Amino acid sequence: MEKTLIIFKPSAMERGYVGQIITRFQQKGLIISGCKMMQLDEKILREHYAHLVDKPFFPNLMAAMMASPVIVMCLRGKDAINVVRLMTGATNGREALPGTIRGDFSSSNQENIIHASSCPEDAAAEVARFFRPEEIFDWVPQNIRFVYSAFEMD
Helix, strand or coil: CEEEEEEECHHHHHHCCHHHHHHHHHHHCCEEEEEEEECCCHHHHHHHCHHHCCCCCHHHHHHHHCCCCEEEEEEEECCHHHHHHHHHCCCCCCCCCCCCHHHHHCCCCCCCCEEECCCHHHHHHHHHHHCCHHHCCCCCCHHHHHCCCCCCCC
16 A cells, blocks of 8 residues: 655644544545654755745745644555545645635645645655654554455555
8 A cells, every 4th residue: 555645734733624634534544654743844844845945935835834833644545645635635725626625624825734745756755754664554454344345455
């Protein structure tokens, strides 16, 4: 099964949406393999958003991401990266479809509730950035046979 990283941004933390969003992921059948609360700092944000460091909006992004603690989570499941991205919706909450996390909880491009890994390479790097190997658990819930058919398990 594939692993992906999500970050509950300060906008999710401050507005009290974390529980509702975790429920959506679990109802979809995704497995929580790692979870912790942390305060992001400039060093980790510059690494995580290296592709945006030279953009004029980066200082605002960094300030927004350090406004409160965040929750980072590793989710696991069949095609987890794509499943989470579809559930998350478009980056700009005003453009995200109703029923998606951002479509239901965000009206902003920056204060958009959640980060989700974009591809397998990013997911692997991001999980490694935020979790030590011993913080990731490859457990299988007993109800997994009711989530995937026997032919879908890998």
